[in-house]
Amino acid sequence: MTYKRLGQTGLKVSQLCLGCMSFGEPGKGAHPWVLDEDAxxxxxxxxxxxxxxxxxxxxxxxxxxxxEITGRALKDMARRDEVVIATKAFGPWGKGPNQGGLSRKALMQAVDDSLRRLGTDWIDLYQIHRWDSETPIEETLEALSDIVKAGKARYIGASSMYAWQFQKALLLSERNGWARFVSMQNHLNLIYREEEREMLPLCRDAGIGVIPWSPLARGRLTRPWGEMTERSGSDRFGSMLYARTEESDRQVVEAVATVAAARGAPMAQVALAWVLAKPEVTAPIIGVTKLAQLEDALAALDLTLSADELSALEAPYVPHPVLGHV
Incomplete structure (x- = not known):
């Protein structure tokens, strides 16, 4: 495994980040396909x-x-100083008016709740899950900085937003001496490349680590077009993300299949190798529900695509509506 610095920090993270959204209690929460604790x-x-x-x-x-599951497993399997635990806050955890969002009140409650569930004294990377248009960004940034000063988080990061919003946050943190975002967790894969226009160049210029979510487009880049799985059949968020661009997305998936066949490699490895080849990317976040999917992701680390293969994969792409920011 190769380890890379996260942005301009001294923190070293593996070139793959394991996404833990698929871990939970089946039937609990928004996703019926989550794995139980043993799996x-x-x-x-x-x-x-x-x-x-x-x-x-x-x-x-x-x-x-x-x-809870992630925290218990890591406590049993690794020393705390050997792992980098990242979590996020923004979405509602209850029905009360302050049980969600990025207000000072919400963040101070959310971080303590996450620490308790994870069973740890600190979070390595504490991220805002989305931009909160109802809370002044100054309030959010100062609260995050106080969380870092209190030792509850080592670093802070952000997730999907517009580049102008991220630039504003970075400038405000610098101006006020607050803890600065060190990472951007954004939506990036072969069928959604709009982040290449502004966000990736901004992150490169500002020294921000990039840890993309959905690098395989929620499985669409891992199998022939139209083939369904249990997850894809019930994934309302994924259907919303890609519903308006199906024809162009199909052509990209077919290009992945062609390159994969020529290479004798699974489609998932080829699609992930494309993300890994982006110089701005630190570590894509891989979601896994089967051990074979994890093995494909690990194998992708050793797959280097040629310039011709990269061109063939990128050629069918057409501009997409901005997706994933809200």
Whole structure:
């Protein structure tokens, strides 16, 4: 396993980050396809054995069960100083008016709740899950900085937003001496490349680590077009993301299939190798529900695509509506 610095920090993370959204209690939360604790632990154990030290979850995944399972597994399988635990806050965890969002009140409650569920004294990377248009960004940034000063988080990061919003946040943090975002968790894959226009150049210029979510387009880049799985059949968020661009997306998937066939490699490895080849990317976040999917992701680390293969994969792409920011 190769380890890379996260942005301009001294923090070193594995070149793959294990996404923990698929860990929880079946039937609990928004996703019926989540794995139970035993199945989740098997995947986490294999990730640790393979040298993955970077694990990403969120307070709303499986209504908090993802954090609980991830925290218990890592406590049993690795020393705390050997792993980098990332989690996120923004989504509602209750029905009250302050049980969600990025207000000072919400963040101070959310971080304590996440620490309790994870069973740890600190979070390595505490991220805002989305931009909160109802809370002044100054309030959010100062609260995050106080969380870092209190020792509850080591670093802070952000997730999907517009580049102008991220630039504003970075400038405000610098101006006020607050803790600065060190990473951007954004939506990037072969069928959604709009982040190449502004966000990736901004991150490169500002020294921000990039840890993309959905690098395989929620499985669409891993199988022939139209083939369904249990997850894809019930994934309302994924259907919303890609519903308007099906024809152009189909052509991209077919290009992945062609390159994969010529290489004698699974489509998932080719699609992930494309993300890994982006110089701005630190570590894509891989979601796994089967051990074979994790093995494909690990194998992708050794797959280097040629310039001709990269061109063939990128050629069918057409501009997409901005997706994933809200």
């Amino acid at each position: 989740s632990r098997a995947i986490i154990r294999r990730a640790v054995e393979a040298g993955i030290n970077f694990f990403d979850t969120a307070n709303v995944y499986a209504d908090g069960a993802s954090e």
